Amino acid sequence: MTGVPEARTTTGGRATAAAGPTVVGVLADPGAPAELAHRLAEELPALLAAQQDGDRGWDVRVEVLRLPPQSPGHRRLLDAVGPRMREGEWALTVCLTDSPLRGGAAPLAGELLGAEGVVVVSVPAFGGVALHRRIRGVVAELVTAAGRDPEERADRRTSALVGPFRRVVPDEEPENLHVLASRGRLRLLAGMVRDNRPWRLVPSLSGALAAALATGAYVVVTSSIWQLADMLGPVKLVIAMVFAVAAMVAWLILDHHLWERPSGTLDREEVRLYNASTVITLTVGVGCLYAGLFVVIALTEHFLIAPGYFESNLGHPVGLGDYLTLAWFATSLALVAGALGSGFENEDDVRQAAYGFRERERREGPDGEDGSDDRR
Incomplete structure (x- = not known):
């Protein structure tokens, strides 16, 4: 036994x-x-x-x-x-x-x-x-x-x-x-993502968060970024956001070796299921990080940038929408920088968001024979 x-x-x-x-x-x-x-x-x-x-x-x-x-x-x-x-x-x-x-x-x-x-x-x-x-x-x-x-x-x-x-x-x-x-299948995938508890990924990304906040602070006080954000339309802002989230997710997967491949213990169906749950989990977790950064940057710029000075740089009257547009673009830039900072995270903390990693840990176990260890 x-x-x-x-x-x-x-x-x-x-x-x-x-x-x-x-x-x-x-x-x-x-x-x-x-x-x-x-x-x-x-x-x-x-x-x-x-x-x-x-x-x-x-x-x-x-x-x-x-x-x-x-x-x-x-x-x-x-x-x-x-x-x-x-x-x-x-x-x-x-x-x-x-x-x-x-x-x-x-x-x-x-x-x-x-x-x-x-x-x-x-x-x-x-x-x-x-x-x-x-x-x-x-x-x-x-x-x-x-x-x-x-x-x-x-x-x-x-x-x-x-x-x-x-x-x-x-x-x-x-x-x-x-x-x-x-x-x-869809219910199982949703259950796997829920079991990964993606909202718990954010505290594990302290390095990424620090890099993103530093970048966001620089962007908020750079007037050329204000003008660039003002010229971008909603479509380009959405593309920038999607690119930033995708870059962060891809970096986490590659840097922490979270992508599973068929092996002696995992068949192709399991690999597809595990990889899908990992991508969705990381996307939700990074999305939570993005939302938090957006709130912090929006509050910071509203406190630091006087409407008159903001208006003189943009060359037109400004309102809440202009502040939110700048916060949106600044958050996307900050998240790309945060992806680089994610390379300094504790690998075990990040890997817990990957179902395949936990299953491999269960199958191999501490002695390579049993998966019944109590690590999580």
């Missing part, structure tokens, strides 16, 4: 019954899956009690650790889960992972391994909206199905599923149950 790191344990949502509660362990990847797991611990007992017949209570316990990557038959995952089930005397185990799972043409949102009493849920398959509510429904559906025989699972008419998900009983594995996500 593969080794696993020491986990952090919390207990939530305890329920009691005369025969004692059924213990469900929840193992979650760090980050978004862990946050969702702790919320589930509070709400899942009541939901399971409503789904199940009888007065049995539920005790949900959460552990946070880096789950192993996919393997045939979930062998590596089961090797990691088995000791914890025995030590904690768990009746069932729910694994919340941020790895995409394969379910044929449609992404696999969740899977019940009936013989092992293990439920595997892929957080990215749920997209970027109503995440908690949908995951709670799928987990409740699969945990409840674990207590039923295969015929009852296939014929069951009521369901806890919320959103565009459907239940499938594999013909070759009738003891298992799959939950597939419709409109899956």
Whole structure:
């Protein structure tokens, strides 16, 4: 069995019954899956009690650790889960992972391994909206199905599923149950971007931000830049903005080696998915940086540049639109300079925005054999 790191344990949502509660362990990847797991611990007992017949209570316990990557038959995952089930005397185990799972043409949102009493849920398959509510429904559906025989699972008419998900009983594995996500590819990509949390990229770009602010300060006090900005129309200003954002994203990808290529552990479909999520994540993150720079530069120029002096340099009356035009152009110039400053960032901080890097870290692990380390 593969080794696993020491986990952090919390207990939530305890329920009691005369025969004692059924213990469900929840193992979650760090980050978004862990946050969702702790919320589930509070709400899942009541939901399971409503789904199940009888007065049995539920005790949900959460552990946070880096789950192993996919393997045939979930062998590596089961090797990691088995000791914890025995030590904690768990009746069932729910694994919340941020790895995409394969379910044929449609992404696999969740899977019940009936013989092992293990439920595997892929957080990215749920997209970027109503995440908690949908995951709670799928987990409740699969945990409840674990207590039923295969015929009852296939014929069951009521369901806890919320959103565009459907239940499938594999013909070759009738003891298992799959939950597939419709409109899956775009939803999966949105879920991967959300799991990357692009808004957290901005604090990691401190070097780029410093270079951009220095450039912006120079631009604001340079009258020739004022005149150039005044001559540019909206179309050219948009082109300058798109170029600046694209240059920053391209520089981050190239400088920090974020572009994935097919290899022994990643096939072409995975590479396309990971690269798309990385580009979108960086674009959103750099867009947030651009918006912040725009606000800072606009406030600075409004404070420093007197309307009369501004008007004398442009040769026509000025208003708010002229100040915003200058701020817009100055922000684009500043962001291009910021791209050069991004080369001084901590590589690990920036690489966390790349799904492929985290998956490669999971697959290779610290010893090249296991991906179950607790780094994020």
